[in-house]
Amino acid sequence: MTETDIDLCRGSALEQIEALDRGELSARELLSETRERYERINPVINAVVTVDFDAAEAAAAESDRRRAAGEPVRPLEGLPIAVKDLEDTAGLRSTYGSQLHAEHVPVRDSLVVERMRAAGAVIYGKTNTPEFGTGSHTYNRVFGTTTNPYAPDRSAGGSSGGAAAALAAGLSSVADGSDMGGSLRNPAAFCNVVGLRPSIGRVPNWPSKDAWESLATNGPMGRTVGDAALLLWVLSGGDARSPLAFPDALAPGIPELAGPLRIGWSRTLGGLDIQPAVTEVLDGEGLPALQRLGHAVADVEPELAEADPAFRVLRGIGYARGFGALIDEHRSILSPELVANTEYGLGLGIADFTEAREQRTRVYNGMVELFERIDVLAAPVTTVLPFPAEQHWPSEINGVAQADYLDWMRASWRISVTGFAAISVPCGFSPEGLPVGLQLIAPPRSEALLLSLARQFERELPVWRSAPMALSR
Template sequence: MRDLAELTATEARRLIGRRHISPVELVEACLARVEALNPVVNAVVAMKQDEVRAEARLSEKRVMAGEPLGAVEGLPFGVKDMINVTGLPTTFGSILYRDNIAMMDDPIVAAMRAEGGVVLGKTNNPEFSLGGNTRNAVYGATGNPHDPTKNAAGSSGGSAAALACGMAPLCTGSDTGGSLRNPAAFCGVVGFRPSPGVVPGNGRSVGLFHFSISGPMARSTEDIGLMLSVMARADRADPLTCVVEGRTFWSPDDFARLRVTDPGRWRVAFTEDFGFTMTESIIRRAFAERIRALAPMLPKLAEAHPDCTGADRIFSVVRGLSMLSSHLDGVRRSPESYGPNMHANIEEGLSFSAEDVARALTDQTSYYRRWQSFFEEHDFILSPAVTISPRDWHELYPTEIDGKLSESYYQWLSLAYASTLAGHPSITLPVGRDERGMPFGLQIIGRRNEDAALLSFAREIEAICSADPFLSAPRIDAAKLARHPPVSEMPGFLGFD
């Protein structure tokens, strides 16, 4: 019999609704994976197993009593340690909040619970989610499930690793420069960055900036749609969410019931670097192989990309401005309590003048309009999700790519933030392995606010790839992984050195 921990969320929810499996059985299978594999990768950093089991029993009672069931009834989900779960720590990966216990649920968690979801626990992230390597001084490093000596990426690395290990079928994540998409690529799962406002957020210090967005992570595109249908809601507290008479322009059903589409009808562009990213040669070769494999099914495929002039500079300035608004006062009060990435952000942010900010905001507007012009001629863009193949997690960030020095600790995330700047939805699909045997992530970008159309197209690409052993999503060998030495026993596990 198939291990229940390996079921997708959609499969598990269907079986629960038919009473073929129970929420308790599913939760026990996931907890068994946590017990066996979490010491190896350090993905789940806080949980209360008694409460997890109690929630599962309540869900089972609803099922057996024939009550109306929620969209995610009985499904365990991991919660990134940036948002609150009542009674569990919310540390943000910072020693300043090591003892911070949440007194109430974040709206995302509350929405998932209201639809029958079962909180499994908190998943690891870097300090304040800064950077693409999930390491911090509170919980230590998260290893890649496909090779625990390698980086799980970030900042939603704990969520991606938990999904790859079968610890939960769904996890929350958040994304500024690729924090949903990059760990999904490194760990062989699916991560989706929605259009601004689709998933309302109350954690942005500058609410009108669209860089930081929450979104779903899972093991299939259909599961992403299922979770997004719960996370997406009408909420006037987020200035990016358009609410008219209590409703948004999209319906949750748009995400929960994706339309069937013919991928051959769409005009699809592809690019390995958007004309500016430092894409590693191994990633370029892997991407070229995927394009050759997909080309027969995409007759309107063409090599092209939007004009991304100034992308690195715009991202640096606007991101720096956002970091100052959130963390400048704290760093000034207690500089010794923050890690190197935070100090790099603050120093960079302070280096920009008002003229730099004005120019960056103006340039971002021009950038956005160029992207809209591009999408008048194309429906989707394919690219690699990340510029590099996973590396040793001891490397805080790549200082060089193919011999070229990085200008910042986040420049290697540029394949993701290319679309962040324009506010377009983007999904990462696991598409086989690269020549080093590590997962390869394919990024698909759609039109702004056409999230359901992007998910429908991505599901068709996913189906094509799943039928090809070369392109199918890489899976871990759980028994083999369980025998690997725990990541906590590796030198440099805790902190940044």
């Protein structure tokens, strides 16, 4: 892939804000450009699945009025944004990717949407997701499959696949995502954008069936690291409805690194099968970039084997709690992945739960010991390149059969179990032009460090500027 001129819709959100502040662009003009892009490109990739441009135009007009009147400019003032279809949006259809809710229109916003609106976002639509966020390939029986802007016959990842594809194609200035098993990081890597899984509590979640959920979190996505940091600032901070929330918002902006870091370079995240094409990009582009930046990079492989059974059990119990009552009555219209996860969870007992908690603790303690020697762990985000969109999930990697749709996602969800923060940053492309992301991992509450390193890496290797194939149509 080659660097290209950045058009208005694919410019960074921070650049769009600067143009709005200088009066070179109005919020209504930016929304109009986004609508034209949506009408031309979305039929190719199916990233944005529900829209209300009338409401968005009213919000854009209000944003322009505020600027003209000299009122305080809010952090996302005038930016057109599409929200993940797992989040409730008042007055705008929210299906969760499920036929059970195909015509559902909420009367109130979720906390994530509430904060984006309060920050001045011009919300015009919803981004596609697999049913109830189940899986890292975005398809469902309501809207069909989202495909990759860099290769429209390939997967955009998931469950925030619609968000990642929308960002890559210039259909949203920034985007919210959520991540239990990699749903922020996996699609970011597949679509050449940035996805940050923050520490549990950094971004509060409401409403929720389990206010003490410690495996899944909402988080920011952007075309650039600075854009993701901007949205993280907006989404972070305490809320009385979320008992695990950190009380204070993360400070705006990204600090410069004080000096070189000790970076552990992991090729397999503890022995996973990784497609050689992924390793070749990471070793050929990512590793030299970190070394050129002056960091001390050493080979490291963390011990994460116990993360595998712990994740499956904790996820399964969550699915049993959330969907157990649905599968008997609605099995025929629920995705096979959701049914399988729920039935697995229903078969678990208290001994399975307590063992999973102990396994998770041992994994965490092992990571704490590892980070006595390193500051950041660098690793693959995904085990494979974006795969054909008609596949539900990769059935084998390097000739090794994958037991189910969760197996191939372990490069992301092994980190979810640790509770560490992680960011996927664009790293490069395979010879056929398929994106590859680099995962940077640090202890809980280290988002500022990760953003600082990721921005430095992005400046050294600005592959986000490479335009998707879908835009040339």
